[in-house]
Amino acid sequence: EVQLVESGGGLVQPGGSLRLSCSASGFTFSSYAMHWVRQAPGKGLEYVSAISSNGGSTYYADSVKGRFTISRDNSKNTLYLQMSSLRAEDTAVYYCVKDSRRYAFDIWGQGTMVTVSS
Amino acid sequence: QSALTQPPSASGSPGQSVTISCTGTSSDVGGYNYVSWYQQHPGKAPKLMIYEVSKRPSGVPDRFSGSKSGNTASLTVSGLQAEDEADYYCSSYAGSNNLTPWVFGGGTKLTVL
Numbered sequence A: 001e002v003q004l005v006e007s008g009g010g011l012v013q014p015g016g017s018l019r020l021s022c023s024a025s026g027f028t029f030s031s032y033a034m035h036w037v038r039q040a041p042g043k044g045l046e047y048v049s050a051i052s053s054n055g056g057s058t059y060y061a062d063s064v065k066g067r068f069t070i071s072r073d074n075s076k077n078t079l080y081l082q083m084s085s086l087r088a089e090d091t092a093v094y095y096c097v098k099d100s101r102r103y104a105f106d107i108w109g110q111g112t113m114v115t116v117s118s
Numbered sequence B: 001q002s003a004l005t006q007p008p009s010a011s012g013s014p015g016q017s018v019t020i021s022c023t024g025t026s027s028d029v030g031g032y033n034y035v036s037w038y039q040q041h042p043g044k045a046p047k048l049m050i051y052e053v054s055k056r057p058s059g060v061p062d063r064f065s066g067s068k069s070g071n072t073a074s075l076t077v078s079g080l081q082a083e084d085e086a087d088y089y090c091s092s093y094a095g096s097n098n099l100t101p102w103v104f105g106g107g108t109k110l111t112v113l
Helices: none
Strands: A003-007 A010-012 A018-025 A034-039 A045-051 A058-060 A068-073 A078-083 A092-099 A105-108 A112-116 B009-012 B018-023 B035-040 B047-050 B064-069 B072-077 B086-093 B102-104 B108-112
Touching: A003 A092, A003 A105, A018 A034, A018 A092, A018 A112, A034 A078, A034 A105, A045 A068, A045 A078, A045 A092, A045 B102, A058 A068, A105 B047, B009 B018, B018 B086, B018 B108, B035 B064, B047 B064, B072 B086
Parallel strands: A010 A112, B009 B108
Antiparallel strands: A003 A018, A018 A078, A034 A045, A034 A092, A045 A058, A068 A078, A092 A105, A092 A112, B018 B072, B035 B047, B035 B086, B064 B072, B086 B102, B086 B108
């Protein structure tokens, strides 16, 4: 079964840091680009970041550029999102998402909640 | 404000059809045949329902169909069933040279009356 399982979310103070992890199974992780998409409470989906299959290319939304870093360890089938200088507006459920190679997101993790508050 | 515009709500009775629109620009929806649709039930992760405008992943009922005309894409749900009640989001590829290569709509809450 293809599965993505996020972890690492929690409560953090403004200005703090957090690292999210996403463990992948059921597919050849190293062959697919991966993405992070977030959803603030009661709001819609927001595209956050992407990384190519070999990790050589990355993308960041303007809202997180310079503060978040996406990375992957293909030997561990794991995707990461290092978040720093966190702000209240970063509060959201963060989803790890598999690229379908068909310009769509075909597998989503269950999400991990990040709350930035003092 | 979302990059793609969707109506905040839509509704229909069981057995009826409902169509949800998704309006973008020539830089995203109108420029690529890479519109996708996602269904999200409360407290759950989104699920891919349509990709490349009108293709259905394996396991998605053929009651769900997609289309596009110009800068507007549409999702039609035919033969509405109670379990179709959910939030629906459209998304479009906007090109690798764009500031944001992927854009989402604000979502539409579908109510089955």
